[in-house]
Amino acid sequence: MVTATALVLKAANSNFQVERVELKRLQPEEVLVELRATGVCHTDISVQQGKIEAVFPVVLGHEGAGIVREVGANVDNVQVGDHVLLSYSYCNQCRHCQRGKTYQCVKMAERNFAACRPDGSSPMEWRGASLRGCFFGQSSFSSVALVQATSCVKVDKDMPLASLAPLGCGVQTGAGAVYNVLRPVDAGMQSVVIFGIGGVGSAAIMAAKVISEDHAGILTTIIAVDLSEKRLELAKQLGATHVINPSTTESVVEAIHRVTDPDGLEGAIDCTGVVAVINDMIVALGPGGRAVTIGAPPASAKMSIQVFPFINGCKSYEGSNAGNSNSSEFLPFLVELFRQGRLPIEMLQRQYKPTEVNEAVAAMLEGKVVKPVILWPEEQIQLVGN
Ligand SMILES: [Zn+2]
Ligand SMILES: [Zn+2]
Numbered sequence: 222m223v224t225a226t227a228l229v230l231k232a233a234n235s236n237f238q239v240e241r242v243e244l245k246r247l248q249p250e251e252v253l254v255e256l257r258a259t260g261v262c263h264t265d266i267s268v269q270q271g272k273i274e275a276v277f278p279v280v281l282g283h284e285g286a287g288i289v290r291e292v293g294a295n296v297d298n299v300q301v302g303d304h305v306l307l308s309y310s311y312c313n314q315c316r317h318c319q320r321g322k323t324y325q326c327v328k329m330a331e332r333n334f335a336a337c338r339p340d341g342s343s344p345m346e347w348r349g350a351s352l353r354g355c356f357f358g359q360s361s362f363s364s365v366a367l368v369q370a371t372s373c374v375k376v377d378k379d380m381p382l383a384s385l386a387p388l389g390c391g392v393q394t395g396a397g398a399v400y401n402v403l404r405p406v407d408a409g410m411q412s413v414v415i416f417g418i419g420g421v422g423s424a425a426i427m428a429a430k431v432i433s434e435d436h437a438g439i440l441t442t443i444i445a446v447d448l449s450e451k452r453l454e455l456a457k458q459l460g461a462t463h464v465i466n467p468s469t470t471e472s473v474v475e476a477i478h479r480v481t482d483p484d485g486l487e488g489a490i491d492c493t494g495v496v497a498v499i500n501d502m503i504v505a506l507g508p509g510g511r512a513v514t515i516g517a518p519p520a521s522a523k524m525s526i527q528v529f530p531f532i533n534g535c536k537s538y539e540g541s542n543a544g545n546s547n548s549s550e551f552l553p554f555l556v557e558l559f560r561q562g563r564l565p566i567e568m569l570q571r572q573y574k575p576t577e578v579n580e581a582v583a584a585m586l587e588g589k590v591v592k593p594v595i596l597w598p599e600e601q602i603q604l605v606g607n
Pocket of ligand 2: 311312313314315316317318319323325326327328
């Protein structure tokens with residue numbers, strides 16, 4: 222029996238509690254991972270706040286990074302001793318997974334949000350009762366976790382796991398929206414606007430900057446929109462060429478058009494999930510412009526668009542999951558950018574102990590920290606009995 226220190230959430234709108242939990246026997250498709258660090262993402266907080274439905278008690282966490290200690294009989298993508306980043310889980314069997322579009326897996330919702338294994342069982346116990354886990358295939362708010370093999374992406378052992386933990390969700394989603402969805406080089410795209418400069422929006426700006434450096438004439442205009450002057454300052458440091466604060470301008474659309482000219486906006490990414498912002502984003506697009514939605518609004522949210530300008534201007538509006546990233550390919554690419562010093566994600570981070578998790582969440586919600594990262598103490602794992 223393996224035990225672990227985990228952040229247990231007993232109910233919606235409660236605090237995380239640091240508890241000793243027990244992991245069940247490893248299944249054939251699972252990997253036992255000793256976590257070194259886990260980023261806190263807004264999706265974790267949305268579950269905590271009851272905005273995303275869940276069954277409790279549960280262990281969340283979906284930006285894990287750690288070391289493989291044991292692998293199930295059917296696991297062939299990682300080995301004992303490998304260092305891994307943890308990302309979303311997918312079935313690897315449906316037609317989308319077979320085509321390499323794992324981010325479109327038909328089992329995406331149940332694999333990542335059901336907080337149970339694919340067979341419906343729970344991977345953990347707490348105080349003798351079942352504890353929900355396998356959130357995003359990992360439930361990495363735990364010093365040790367049973368992780369779905371598809372969530373594991375191997376990373377070189379010389380790379381700092383604590384810095385890289387947020388790659389698996391937030392960074393991949395933001396950078397992927399630029400690289401994999403907008404594909405600005407293929408499109409010859411010169412301008413992009415990014416709404417909401419949190420962890421995801423910051424990653425989108427970093428990616429846009431890298432592309433602009435690598436390709437002359439591409440993404441020469443990178444506009445950041447946020448209500449916080451502090452975040453806009455960060456956006457400038459990361460590579461934004463222009464910033465707009467909606468609280469100091471009457472019309473965000475007009476402010477964007479003053480930069481790009483009224484017909485000039487080619488790419489747009491919303492990381493806020495606010496329907497009014499999404500509407501502004503679409504109205505701001507010029508002919509041939511493409512808008513991408515990443516930020517999650519409440520489940521019941523609906524938007525409306527005026528159809529004619531879409532036809533006349535050949536515009537498009539696309540949803541994107543995990544930045545349309547095949548994590549086993551895209552995460553190593555991002556790690557390489559980090560190695561080259563071109564993905565300064567450490568600028569966004571502050572590290573916390575597990576016992577400080579509730580302070581970390583509060584700091585994130587107050588806008589004081591873009592990306593809190595929980596560091597896990599090393600465990601003495603006893604594998605006897607598994
Ligand atoms: Zn996330
Ligand atoms: Zn699938």
